Amino acid sequence: MSATFLGIPPFPEAARAAVNDSRLRHNLRKATHTIRDKRGAVVTELEEDWERLRSEGAAIKSHTLRHLDHYLEQLEAAVERAGGHVHWAADAAEANAIVTRLVRETGETDVVKVKSMATQEIELNDALAEAGITAYETDLAELIVQLGDDLPSHILVPAIHLGRSQIREIFLDQMAEWGVAAPEGLTDDPRALAEAARVHLRERFLRTRTAISGANFAVADSGTLVVLESEGNGRMCLTLPETLISVVGIEKIVPTWADLEVFLQTLPRSSTGERMNPYTSTWTGVTPGDGPQEFHLVLLDNGRTDVLADTVGRQALRCIRCSACLNTCPVYERTGGHAYGSVYPGPIGAILTPQLRGMSSEVDEALPYASSLCGACYEVCPVAIDIPEVLVHLREEVASGPGHLGEKAVMKGAEAVLGSSHALAAAQRAAGAARNLVPRHLPGMAGAWTDTRDLPGVPAESFRQWWNKHEKGQS
Amino acid sequence: MRIALFITCVNDTLFPDTGRHVVRLLERLGHEVVFPEGQTCCGQMHYNTGYRRPAAKLAVRFVRTFEDADAVVVPSGSCAAMIRDNYPRLGGSGSRLSRKVAGLAPRVYDLTELLVDVLGVTDVGAYYPHKVAYHPTCHGLRMLGLGDRPYALLRAVRGLELVELAGATECCGFGGTFALKNGDVSSAMGADKARHAVESGAEVLCAVDNSCLMHIGGTLSRQRSGLRVAHIAEILASTEKEDALR
Amino acid sequence: MSTSRERVLARVRAALADVPADEPVVRPVERPYADSHGMGAALEVLEDRLRDYKALVRRVPADRLAEEVAAALERRGASTVAVPDGIDADWFSRTQAELRPDGRDRPLELRELDGVDGVVTTCAVAIAETGTIVLDGGPDQGRRAITLVPDYHLCVVRADQVVDGVPQGVRRLDPARPLTWISGPSATSDIELNRVEGVHGPRTLEVLLVE
Secondary structure: OOOOOOOOOOHHHHHHHHHOOHHHHHHHHHHHHHHHHHHHHHHHOOOOHHHHHHHHHHHHHHHHHHOHHHHHHHHHHHHHHOOOEEEEEOOHHHHHHHHHHHHHHHOOOEEEEOOOHHHHHOOHHHHHHHOOOEEEEOOHHHHHHHHOOOOOOOOOOOOOOOOHHHHHHHHHHHHHHHOOOOOOOOOOOHHHHHHHHHHHHHHHHHHOOEEEEOOOEEEOOOOEEEEEEOOOHHHHHHHOOOEEEEEEEHHHEEOOHHHHHHHHHHHHHHHOOOOOOOEEEEEEOOEOOEOOOEEEEEEEOOOHHHHHOOOOHHHHHHOOOOOHHHHHOHHHHHHOOHHHOOOOOHHHHHHHHHHHHOOOOHHHHHHHHOOOOOOHHHHHOOOOOOHHHHHHHHHHHHHOOOOOHHHHHHHHHHHHHHOOHHHHHHHHHHHHHOHHHOOOOOOHHHHHHHOOOOOOOOOOOOHHHHHHHHHOOOO | OEEEEOOOHHHHHHOHHHHHHHHHHHHHOOOEEEOOOOOOOOOHHHHHHOOHHHHHHHHHHHHHHHOOOOEEEEOOHHHHHHHHHHHHHHOOOOOHHHHHHHHHHHHEEEHHHHHHHHOOOOOOOOEOOOEEEEOOOHHHHHHOOOOOHHHHHHHOOEOOEEEOOOOOOOOOOOOOOHHHHOHHHHHHHHHHHHHHHHHOOOOEEEEOOHHHHHHHHHHHHHOOOOOEEEEHHHHHHOOHHHOOOO | OOHHHHHHHHHHHHHOOOOOOOOOOOOOOOOOOOOOOOOOOHHHHHHHHHHHOOOEEEEEOHHHHHHHHHHHHHHHOOOEEEEEOOOOHHHHOOOOOEEEEEOOOOOOOHHHHHHOOEEEEOOOEEEOOOOEEEEOOOOOOOOHHHHOOOOEEEEEEEHHHEEOOHHHHHHHOOOOOOEEEEOOOOEEOOOOOOOEEOOOOOOEEEEEEEO
16 A cells, blocks of 8 residues: 555645745755746747637637537547547546456556556556556656655656655665666766666566556547657557556547647646657557557546536636646645645645545645635646636635634624724724734734734724824814 | 725725825825725625625625726725626626626726826826835736836836845735635745845835735744835835935 | 446536537637747757757758768667668668668567667658657658667658648648657656656657758
8 A cells, every 4th residue: 555645634734844844845946946937938938829829728628628528429439439448437446446457357467657647546556556466657756756655746746845865765775676776876866866767667668568547638539649748658658568548537638639739839838848848649549560459548537527517616627737837836835745635736736626526524625725816826827727716716615614613703703894884993993992902922823923923013093084084184 | 086095994904004195195196085985895805715795795885885986096906906806706797796896897996007007107206215125916916917017106216226026926925814724834935025025135125015015024023124014105105305214 | 338438428418507508519620829930940940949858960961861871870889770661771771780670560579679779760740849750650650669669769850841830730640640749859857857868768869850
């Protein structure tokens, strides 16, 4: 059983530990600022066309979601026409059962994996392990996380929370347990670490006959699946094995091949800050004599239809998992991904996780508040998801539920005072009269303020008191 | 022209000087300021915390109080953004509130928008002989799109030296109830913003929003940094005769 | 027909109750965005981008291709080279390297592929703005595995195969074919988000741009 998000406390508490971890703060700051600057440069380069691509990307995804049944059936027919098999999974358990059965049918006990958020979400590796099947992650960062028995903390670079020296230690300690050992005298130079991963996985790629992937896009009209990557581990998994099983969320569909004209521009630039990622593979069913001769597509719901049913929250399904919102988010930069208690961290996680899981726990309920609503995420989103709008929408859902009595009482009181200008004026006069009685440190929740910040002094008279005098010519 | 002032509940209660500066500035420029007595709060705190109904009630009150105004000036970027960006979402399409908001929202301005776009001035005749850094608050930057307006106004102030603020576009971490619900992250963000402000070499950090300044200023004050914060209205209202710091 | 299929589709339809029944299912492709971004002359831009990715690039005249292929393989020290069986044999008239032809009907074993020093192919299309070369499995490009397992990929790109922007590239390609988009040698940014070239795919990409 590998590491799990179960047991991670609600965001504010998990964030406290993260904020106080100076090494984590350093790693995150360095990494997010690096990628932020790179993204900025390649987006600016496209000038006003960027906004056109962004709104077209949003429009394509919105349209697809509004007619998702049609496009799912179209995709299914196209994949089957091209020699693939399509399976439907209503939830994680069913998806895991389908994949386990398909792997068992190949007779293999080892599978190689392309980095895939969907399989992380359903915890496929654990399900396979229970069936005696070992799933080997092949993406460098996923490998680091797997070897370190750690949890991913970022959508694109799951090991973003680790620095090079930590990665070196994990390789030296753990590689031998999983296969080819790390070379003695391994340094923490990223080149040396990448080389160690190459050597460690090379034999596995050449030997393993079954692969599991996700997909960035599934094209309905042609039945084509698309995977963007950098290292070539994706190509290895998608090309060399005999059987390929792809687990794909139902929201990953785009209607036509032409739609990739947009996304193959916006995704790499938003994601790694490159004009294009090193490798993109597209395949349509099975090609005789080239690549896997057995292809299975597993279409995954697992809460997505619940998200779809919410007309405001639905836009979260437009997400193309670029992670630009994480890289630009001032909250994520200071807490890292683990504090979000889900494989989807950062701003997109804060709106996607509670919707997928149905606001079923204290962790989920805390997520919509894990934001200062600064709007930086919305600004960089290549499919224009208005994340702040959805956050507020989800807060409304939390506030209308049970509990949170203290907050409700405060809001009620504020409503009464602000509900009339006379009540407000009276409250201001009372505050002005008691202005010298405010302690430097406040108790309870307000202590979160006075622990690190001074309070502003309460003025002797409010603006409206001054105005009345000003009106009468007394000031 | 005749300008209605929406002071906002935070300014009214905690930062009345900002209102005084706005009134002095606009009167000095030859305009008439009116203060509709029935005003209270835009509803931002309720809205952002998930209390939509009380927010909608406050929106109705705001619209009722200001619907006859030619122009409404709001010396708070986040409240101006609440009215312009979020009020349209509160009423539901085709509702009475939505119709009224659609009519009123285009006449609601942040102070810098009012000066530059409506009154057509960037040089407001101010004198402020200090080193100043400008913090473009999130709402001002991303929702209102204030762009160069505040900088243009500050550059025209005599005696003022505008200094560069590193990481200017990053949120200071206030975020309303976020500062309480996620105090640790909020403080960490505030500390970084305060550090950038100190490193800028400025004597004064200014912004269009007292809420953010309260957060940053509270941090600076706890650190005994000697750097003070000021609403942009204070700087623009300041003249040789009454330099606010003397 | 699985019951899950019906269940998921029923959930989708229930979730979309707000969508008017007469809303068109097909969205006309209007392409409000640019075909390309006028970054300069296509070949110059392609060369610049490839170099940016740390690929090797040489401009060569068509009548000297055989010499250039030989020279490139010699510089690399490649003595055994995989080639797709549909590639122009004349290009290899000057090289001393031993050729290992590969095709869908007679594929090289993976171990054999792992043992060659490099691979030579053409491409289907190249995109200047993004420094991208696309292979579509045609007879002169071969199976996907041959451009993946060897550590050195020499790719011959003709000037008439180069387009300016991504949309133009997408339009020239047939999605029914297995496509591999290559933008420089393999790389990773997984360690502190610093780009490092050379992971699992060919660590060296060399491009001969034929004018």
